[in-house]
Amino acid sequence: xxxxxxxxxIGVNDHxxxxxxxQYVVPNxxxxxxxxxxxxxxxxxxxxxxxxxxxxxxxxxKALDGRKPDYLIVQHMEPDHSANxxxxxxxxxxxxxxxxxxxxxxxxxxxxxxxxxxxxxVGDRDTLPLGRHTLTFLSAPMVHWPEVLVTYDAADKTLxxxxxxxxxxxxxxxxxxxxxxxRYYVGIVGKYGAQVQALLKKAAELDIEKICPLHxxxxxxxxxxxxxxxxxxxxxxxxxxxxxxxxxxxxxxTKRAVELLAEKLQANGCPKVVVNDLARMDMAExxxxxxxxxxxxxxxxxxxxxxxxxxxxxxxxxxERGLRNxxxxxIENGSWAPQAIRTMKQMLEGCQNLTYTENNVRILxxxxxxxxxxxxxxxxxLCRDYLEQRSETAHKNDLTALFNIGYGLYVVTxxxxxxxxxxxxxxxxxxxxxxxxxxxxxxxxxxxxxxxKQTGIMNVNCLSVEAPFSVFETFGFQSGxxxxxxxxxxxxxxxxxxxxxxxxxxALLSLKVEQYVDLDTHGMFICSVTEARVLSDRETMxxxxxxxxxxxKPQTEGKKGYVCKxxxxxxxxxxxxxxxxxxxxxxxxxxxEPITG
Numbered sequence: 184x185x186x187x188x189x190x191x192x193i194g195v196n197d198h199x200x201x202x203x204x205x206q207y208v209v210p211n212x213x214x215x216x217x218x219x220x221x222x223x224x225x226x227x228x229x230x231x232x233x234x235x236x237x238x239x240x241x242x243x244x245k246a247l248d249g250r251k252p253d254y255l256i257v258q259h260m261e262p263d264h265s266a267n268x269x270x271x272x273x274x275x276x277x278x279x280x281x282x283x284x285x286x287x288x289x290x291x292x293x294x295x296x297x298x299x300x301x302x303x304x305v306g307d308r309d310t311l312p313l314g315r316h317t318l319t320f321l322s323a324p325m326v327h328w329p330e331v332l333v334t335y336d337a338a339d340k341t342l343x344x345x346x347x348x349x350x351x352x353x354x355x356x357x358x359x360x361x362x363x364x365x366r367y368y369v370g371i372v373g374k375y376g377a378q379v380q381a382l383l384k385k386a387a388e389l390d391i392e393k394i395c396p397l398h399x400x401x402x403x404x405x406x407x408x409x410x411x412x413x414x415x416x417x418x419x420x421x422x423x424x425x426x427x428x429x430x431x432x433x434x435x436x437t438k439r440a441v442e443l444l445a446e447k448l449q450a451n452g453c454p455k456v457v458v459n460d461l462a463r464m465d466m467a468e469x470x471x472x473x474x475x476x477x478x479x480x481x482x483x484x485x486x487x488x489x490x491x492x493x494x495x496x497x498x499x500x501x502x503e504r505g506l507r508n509x510x511x512x513x514i515e516n517g518s519w520a521p522q523a524i525r526t527m528k529q530m531l532e533g534c535q536n537l538t539y540t541e542n543n544v545r546i547l548x549x550x551x552x553x554x555x556x557x558x559x560x561x562x563x564x565l566c567r568d569y570l571e572q573r574s575e576t577a578h579k580n581d582l583t584a585l586f587n588i589g590y591g592l593y594v595v596t597x598x599x600x601x602x603x604x605x606x607x608x609x610x611x612x613x614x615x616x617x618x619x620x621x622x623x624x625x626x627x628x629x630x631x632x633x634x635x636k637q638t639g640i641m642n643v644n645c646l647s648v649e650a651p652f653s654v655f656e657t658f659g660f661q662s663g664x665x666x667x668x669x670x671x672x673x674x675x676x677x678x679x680x681x682x683x684x685x686x687x688x689x690a691l692l693s694l695k696v697e698q699y700v701d702l703d704t705h706g707m708f709i710c711s712v713t714e715a716r717v718l719s720d721r722e723t724m725x726x727x728x729x730x731x732x733x734x735x736k737p738q739t740e741g742k743k744g745y746v747c748k749x750x751x752x753x754x755x756x757x758x759x760x761x762x763x764x765x766x767x768x769x770x771x772x773x774x775x776e777p778i779t780g
Contacts, residue, residue, distance in 0.1 A: 187341070187393075195242070216395065226313055255280050257282040283332050340390050340392040341392070350363040365475060376419055387767055440514055442458070452576060478512070485526075486523075495530070498531065502533055507536045508536045542560035583715075596682045599637075640679050640681060646688055677716075679693045691716045694708075744777075
């Protein structure tokens with residue numbers, strides 16, 4: 184398969200496999216991708232699984248069209264990609280093997296040789312000229328093995344991404360990318376979110392038009408969609424609104440409670456309710472759902488003074504993959520000494536940023552009036568923000584929303600007549616309460632200042648501590664004049680017609696500008712409150728919390744140069760140009776500081 188003038192796909196499809204890595208069900212098989220770059224020098228990108236040696240060598244020979252390869256680049260040493268390194272070396276004895284130092288160590292472990300007489304060791308930012316194409320190697324440790332490299336070709340703007348952006352399924356089967364890519368990511372890469380975030384930061388510096396992974400299709404269209412999903416997954420954010428109920432049931436009592444809860448959640452406006460019987464479904468699918476949605480209900484029986492085995496296995500999968508940033512509700516059932524809730528909370532103690540519902544459910548053998556009331560309370564708590572998001576059920580004059588204003592961080596949304604816009608601000612304050620007046624200060628250089636001064640209306644979204652860094656990247660690191668910050672989303676709307684965020688906020692204020700004060704570099708909008716909703720009891724995101732817990736820590740160890748105070752981007756060099764602009768957050772040299780220590 185020819186991808187560009189010089190790049191060819193020479194991989195294979197596997198429909199013989201039933202379990203990938205011995206545990207993941209793959210009904211549509213797997214693809215083992217390998218690529219060839221034909222230039223003045225010829226480079227082969229990775230090999231395939233050992234069961235397809237001859238098919239791969241046939242594909243390679245055909246793509247070579249009579250030429251000989253100069254290089255074999257080994258990005259990843261997992262055997263489904265490296266199994267034919269020795270066979271390649273025997274077939275093409277003049278070719279050089281290119282890999283990271285750790286990969287050559289693994290080659291000695293796997294093959295008994297590290298090709299000392301014909302190897303080229305490369306590391307982060309090293310380059311390999313082929314002619315028109317020059318390959319740049321980027322280290323990607325623990326995505327998802329420590330030796331991994333990804334490779335960027337500037338000529339065809341192609342990123343060879345190793346296992347990143349891969350999915351289950353052979354290439355000759357049509358299926359939804361996100362579903363199988365999500366299951367693949369959560370199961371195989373999910374534990375290494377921080378490392379994926381580091382790789383995404385490197386990728387943000389590149390002009391990418393094509394992504395060539397080692398599993399799954401070559402991605403050529405709508406790349407922001409795939410990149411955004413990886414940002415959500417790797418930051419353990421919420422991809423889809425809704426509630427997942429994962430349960431086990433012995434004699435049906437817990438199952439009846441789960442079915443009743445699902446009905447109540449749907450009646451309360453929950454946009455999606457997913458019910459998973461852990462004893463009867465693919466465990467990887469259940470784990471995928473737990474990471475996809477922001478709310479999870481665990482329902483099980485007390486069993487041998489513990490929890491039912493399938494629930495224990497499920498929670499083990501969650502903790503192994505670093506579950507975090509979720510709201511957790513619980514249902515326990517027992518005829519004597521029920522203690523499943525206590526046990527499950529103990530199992531989850533190592534997980535970060537879990538919020539437990541105030542209302543849980545205890546069933547003593549069978550549902551009764553008390554446990555049914557507890558189900559009602561749990562459903563109401565889980566759906567509070569969904570009820571407030573819907574115009575017909577929202578309490579639109581809840582002025583306790585003003586209590587969520589502090590020295591926090593907010594997304595201010597507006598509309599320029601063509602598209603929605605939003606920006607991050609930290610200057611919102613209540614100035615009077617009779618009548619209620621709120622002041623919002625915005626830098627005049629921001630496009631939103633121009634829009635709000637023309638339209639006279641805005642929404643203030645009070646961010647809660649669950650907001651991930653991706654929210655700040657979207658609304659703080661780019662201008663609404665150049666980009667559509669709500670692209671690919673269906674925003675919710677308040678009565679003034681403006682967008683508000685469907686998640687990560689605890690309150691919403693719709694404001695009408697009553698007075699404008701010119702503050703030189705900034706403008707202050709004095710506003711009346713036309714609508715106020717409280718969506719959750721989550722704590723408001725403060726600037727200090729953002730700095731300490733949300734903003735990624737810059738990777739400065741062993742580096743010399745300057746670091747961006749806004750997003751943590753590292754510029755390596757003795758002098759920072761005065762006109763330098765951060766490639767991530769677009770802030771200028773004034774927002775950089777020297778790396779010390």
